Amino acid sequence: MYSQAEENYLKTIYVLEKDFGDDVSTNLIAGKTKTKPSSVTDMLKKLAIKDLVLYKKYQGVKLTETGRLTALKVIRKHRLWECFLVQKLNFNWDEVHEIAEQLEHVKSELLINKLDAFLRFPKLDPHGDPIPDEQGRIIKNQSTSIIDMKLGSTGTLVAVKDSSETFLRYLNKKNLALGDKLKVIDIEPYDNSYHIETKTHRLVITNNVAENLLLKNVK
Amino acid sequence: MYSQAEENYLKTIYVLEKDFGDDVSTNLIAGKTKTKPSSVTDMLKKLAIKDLVLYKKYQGVKLTETGRLTALKVIRKHRLWECFLVQKLNFNWDEVHEIAEQLEHVKSELLINKLDAFLRFPKLDPHGDPIPDEQGRIIKNQSTSIIDMKLGSTGTLVAVKDSSETFLRYLNKKNLALGDKLKVIDIEPYDNSYHIETKTHRLVITNNVAENLLLKNVK
DNA sequence: ATATTATTTTAGATATGTCTAAATTTTAGC
DNA sequence: GCTAAAATTTAGACATATCTAAAATAATAT
Ligand SMILES: [Mn+2]
Ligand SMILES: [Mn+2]
Ligand SMILES: [Mn+2]
Ligand SMILES: [Mn+2]
Secondary structure, X not given: OXXXXXXXXXXXXXXXXXXXXXXXXXXXXXXXXXXXHHHHHHHHHHHHHOOOEEEOOXXXXXXOHHHHHHXXXXXXXXXXXXXXXXXXXXXXXXXXXXXXXXXXXXXOHHHHHHHHHHXXXXXXXXXXXXXXXXXXXXXXXXXXXHHHOOOOOEEEXXXXXXXXXXXXXXXXXXXXXXXXXXXXXXXXXXXXXXXXXXXXXXXXXOHHHHHOEEEEOOO | XXXXXXXXXXXXXXXXXXXXXXXXXXXXXXXXXXXXXXXXXHHHHHHHHOOOEEEOOOOOEEEOHHHHHHHHHHHHHHHHHHHHHHHOXXXXXOOOHHHHHHHOOOOOHHHHHXXXXXXXXXXXXXOOOEOOOOOOOOOOOOOEEHHHOOOOOEEEEEEEOOOOHHHHHHHHHOOOOOOOEEEEEXXXXXXXXXXXXXXXXXXXXXXXXXXXXXXEOOO
């Protein structure tokens, strides 16, 4: 149906729409996909012809309903495979993203639904991200990034924004994992770094790290 | 490392070398891969430059050691994924080949070795084909095709040469499965068709079908 | 409001993998 | 051994997906 490149662009646009609102810009996509803006323009034209995005020259793009559904199907596959790798093959959560980037492009509705059943219909992937169902329905996880938390507030780490090996290894090293209760004990105005406290230890994290940690039950 | 197209050619050449002896011809490869001979020539040149095949113009190709090992690694992945699909996801043996054609190209040594362990190191895939180990070692299954059996001889069906959905569905319909004991009760000289007998029924199969059924303990 | 800068698009090139049609080489028939 | 047929290769084209450099457009700053 769609090529791997097309599927990857749709996924990227989906995520960017979520993070930055609609009308995603060419440069933003190029940044995320590590390609040049000219390549992005070429692809946006192709996607527009296939009715996967609405594209107006110089104005950025927006996913159509078909585009959004296609993106969600790829995301569903990605996250189910990540669950499989962690739960069944005993991978660590920092090792699965790159492999899932490949597996998500395997074409077979039956395969992914059987995998879903085998895993007993998980709702979240190893990084705390919700798994869309067969129809592309996805639970909105209204979690809060640490950068939106006030001094002294607490919450439970439920997801990470960045699933890269490097970031997750950093969290491993700092002894941070999903489910941990965190408290913001200081915010440094100079560099916007955060001092946080868990049940077992305290640590300082940069603003960049803080942005990628998502919490629930923030009080 | 290698592209999907390259991996597929190597696999095809490996199988053809086995079935027809070395120095595989351009047309033979084109037939198997459903491409044109001119495309095959182009690819053979590329594979030769990468030292995966020995290629002499107009003389066909032969895999190098690297080429053979690469082919075996892809075959290992293909067959392990087929095991996974049948044993864990409850696919039928006639549904898995096409999906495995995609999964076999996923790149990760760790993944395939963890999958191997998860499946408890199977020796045979759902079609009776041996699974190469990590080093590319493969058990030679000296099975006999029905076309090489004498009138009145018996044997146990242990593998099929053709793993296509159409052929396996034909076997399902005819109530033939791996493990069945067969006896050749008649050979029709006119069209080389075979009359065979199982524990439960008798049937007539064409020479083409007979060729694709592999037996052991032939007496 | 105009100039400068940043963003985006176009034009033209490259790499992969395929094709058709034509040329070349090998094989087989006599 | 020569000729016709078959097999193989070459030449040139096309589709996808990427790039660089240049041109066009939009945003911003004075
Ligand atoms: Mn991921
Ligand atoms: Mn994930
Ligand atoms: Mn197969
Ligand atoms: Mn098989």
